Amino acid sequence: EVQLVESGGGLVKTGGSLRLACAASGFIFRSFAIIWVRQAPGKGLEWVSSISSTSIHIYYADSVKGRFTVSRDDANNSVYLQLDSLTVEDTAIYYCVRGPSVMDPFDYWGQGTLVTVSS
Amino acid sequence: SFVLTQPPSVSVAPGKTAKIPCEENTIGSKSVHWYQQKPGQAPVLVVYEDSARPSGVPERFSGSNSGNTATLTISRVEAGDEADYHCQVWDRGSDHWVFGGGTRLTVL
Numbered sequence: 001e002v003q004l005v006e007s008g009g010g011l012v013k014t015g016g017s018l019r020l021a022c023a024a025s026g027f028i029f030r031s032f033a034i035i036w037v038r039q040a041p042g043k044g045l046e047w048v049s050s051i052s053s054t055s056i057h058i059y060y061a062d063s064v065k066g067r068f069t070v071s072r073d074d075a076n077n078s079v080y081l082q083l084d085s086l087t088v089e090d091t092a093i094y095y096c097v098r099g100p101s102v103m104d105p106f107d108y109w110g111q112g113t114l115v116t117v118s119s
Numbered sequence: 120s121f122v123l124t125q126p127p128s129v130s131v132a133p134g135k136t137a138k139i140p141c142e143e144n145t146i147g148s149k150s151v152h153w154y155q156q157k158p159g160q161a162p163v164l165v166v167y168e169d170s171a172r173p174s175g176v177p178e179r180f181s182g183s184n185s186g187n188t189a190t191l192t193i194s195r196v197e198a199g200d201e202a203d204y205h206c207q208v209w210d211r212g213s214d215h216w217v218f219g220g221g222t223r224l225t226v227l
Contacts, residue, residue, distance in 0.1 A: 035216070045154070045162065045205050047216035059214045062120075095161055103209045105152040107173070109161035 002026040002108045004096045009113030012086055020081040020113060022096030029077040033057075033099045035106060036070065036081050038092035038115075048094070050102040051079060057102050063089075086117045121145075123206055123219035130225045137193040139222045141206030144187050149208045151189040153182060156203045156221075165204075166191060193224070201226045 008020040022034060036048040049070040050059045058070060069082040079096060093112040099105065124142040131137040141151060151169050154162035164173050166182035169189065179194045193200055206219040 037216075044203075044221035045156075045207075045218040047218060050216070057214075061215065102214070103211075105164055105167040105207065106154075106162075107164055109163070111161055 002098065004098060004108060004110035006094060006096045006110045006113035009094065009115045011116045011118060014087060014117055014119045016086050016117070018083045018086065018115060020083065020094055020096075020115070022079040022081075022110060024077045024079070024096075024098070027098070030074045033102045033104075034070075034072060034079040035097040035099055035102070036079075037095045037097055037106075037109075038090075039095070039112075040089075040092040043092075046092070049081060050099075052102045059102065083115065086115075088117050088119055091115060091117045120210055120213050120215060121208075121217060123208060123217055125204075125206060125219040125222045127220070128223045128225060130227055131193075131196050132227045133196055133198060135196055137196050137200070137224055139191040139193075139204050139224065141189040141191070141219045142187055143208070146189050146208065147184055147186045149184075151182065151184050152207045153191045154205045154207065155200075156205065158202075162205060196224075196226055198226050200224060 003025045005023045033052045035050045051070045067085045072079045095112045096110040097106040098108040153166040155165045156162040165180050169184040170182040181192045203221045205221045
């Protein structure tokens with residue numbers, strides 16, 4: 001069974017940092033892209049970042065570029081999202097998502113981890 | 120980049136057909152995917168590449184795409200279809216994913 005489990009969310013002050021982790025299981029991790037999608041309270045979905053299976057292709061939304069960094073550790077079937085210089089606008093549930101490639105639709109989603117940024 | 124426009128809400132009676140549009144000037148030339156998100160849950164892919172259905176998704180869910188509108192159609196709507204529906208497109212020009220604002224489907 002494919003599973004994606006996010007962790008690392010929490011409450012942080014404006015300007016602070018968090019590191020989110022996504023632990024994957026149930027599939028050949030190194031063969032898939034991993035994407036981060038967030039959803040602010042009561043709002044729609046917003047794509048945040050994608051990392052390809054080989055880490056060659058890494059993309060960021062304009063709203064987080066220069067502040068967030070994505071990486072993957074294939075030995076541990078994990079993906080990380082480093083969140084720096086956080087603002088209240090970054091408050092959201094962050095979902096870890098699987099895709100056959102960075103440009104294919106998302107076939108499995110984690111349950112998300114909540115990041116709350118307070119001023 | 121471009122913007123995908125969805126109506127905030129659509130209402131439909133049980134047993135009827137719901138149509139949820141996703142609009143963009145040249146969306147007919149793009150590949151559109153649709154996600155269903157029930158309250159408190161993560162989204163689930165229900166239609167991909169305009170009209171294909173993942174395994175396990177009922178045939179009542181279908182999609183179309185032409186001109187400036189992509190449409191998710193849900194036939195014989197059931198109470199369990201009440202959810203938010205999000206359209207999505209890959210922007211080749213910027214290597215970014217774009218989501219529509221989402222549509223809340225209410226079953227009357």
